[in-house]
Amino acid sequence: MLLRDIERVFDPWREFERIERELRRMEKEMDRLLAEVGFGVREEYPPVNLWTNEEGAIVTVELPGVEPEDVDITVVGRRLTLKGTRKPLASDGVRFHLRERWDGDFTRSIELPFRVEPAKVEAKYRNGILYITLPRAEEEKPKKITVQTS
Amino acid sequence: MARELAKRTAEPVRERAIRPDVDIIETDTEYHLYADLPGVSEDNLDVTLEKEVLTIKGKAEEEIPAGYNQRWAEYVTGWYERRLRITEEVDREGIKATLKNGVLKVVLPKAEAAKAKKIQIAHE
Incomplete structure (x- = not known):
């Protein structure tokens, strides 16, 4: 990969934020999948x-x-x-x-x-x-x- | 010791930076980086390349007239910061950055050496 993150130093806040973001992304992905099968989109x-x-x-x-x-x-x-x-x-x-x-x-x-x-x-x-x-x-x-x- | 502690706590607490969402795509000749920086104007944005580290720093501002109280918050405006390491060869002089509608676009041309070359097959 050409560009990668270099914030490797462990920072619990950053890590927390990253997990939070990841969860939101997964939630979004889940919503998208649900929307595709007709379960509506979460707002x-x-x-x-x-x-x-x-x-x-x-x-x-x-x-x-x-x-x-x-x-x-x-x-x-x-x-x-x-x-x-x-x-x-x-x-x-x-x-x-x-x-x-x-x-x-x-x-x-x-x-x-x-x-x-x-x-x-x-x-x-x-x-x-x-x-x-x-x-x-x-x-x-x-x-x-x-x-x-x- | 007590004095040392007092001095330290008197320093302003550094605001925690927001990590912007980033897309990076590769074409035949260039890399394009997109970063979402809502609320950031050109004057409040810094993009630097030092050695192989590309740093994006920006301060978001919201223009709310005086006299309004915040009732509901789903996002915060503050500092954005993201650092990315460039591990491939790029043409450092040819890097261009533009900001439009709160999205930063950085174009990094591939260095000649890194471009894929079509090898001619010679007829015998």
């Missing part, structure tokens, strides 16, 4: 982070190497769904020495803590991260109640 790729304030939410998604036009974003009620494809590398006439990056179709659905205004949802893509800004539905915004003094 775990791509990973998402959720941020909120009183005005709304920001969902960030790790999508390196995915063309923004290959991602469908839909919002129904509180549910945000992402669908898309990460194209595999052209494999004609090449030999893989290492293959760790995921590819293929993905579907990811997450429940937001509040309803949002679907018409005002915005998305931008930068450096392989998708940022989705979801303004909170007007009727669900926290309201400040003025206490009247008599």
